[in-house]
Amino acid sequence: MFDKVPDAPPTIARQSDCQTCYMCELYCPVDALYVAPESDVTTSVNEAELAEVGLLGSYRENIGWGHKRTSTAKADQTFQILKQMK
Numbered sequence: 001m002f003d004k005v006p007d008a009p010p011t012i013a014r015q016s017d018c019q020t021c022y023m024c025e026l027y028c029p030v031d032a033l034y035v036a037p038e039s040d041v042t043t044s045v046n047e048a049e050l051a052e053v054g055l056l057g058s059y060r061e062n063i064g065w066g067h068k069r070t071s072t073a074k075a076d077q078t079f080q081i082l083k084q085m086k
């Protein structure tokens with residue numbers, strides 16, 4: 001959840017409304033975002049630390065989205081979880 005800021009990058013707003021869908025991280029063309037996977041936990045983060053450990057844009061990178069990356073969709077085995085649920 002972001003708010004527009006004139007002549008500046010958007011700012012995070014209404015963090016409690018986030019549903020951890022990762023779409024903002026996936027569509028950020030410069031790998032500047034990190035979505036914490038714990039949707040029910042408010043997480044305090046430090047941008048410099050996230051960058052240092054390589055978490056900014058890491059979901060996007062692992063999915064294979066972005067310039068000169070290869071999609072990992074064919075290797076995705078998530079559908080196996082659905083088979084086990086039946």
Ligand code: SF4
Binds near residue numbers: 001
């Ligand atoms: S993870 Fe999804 S719901 Fe959360 S801020 Fe990004 S786009 Fe919005």
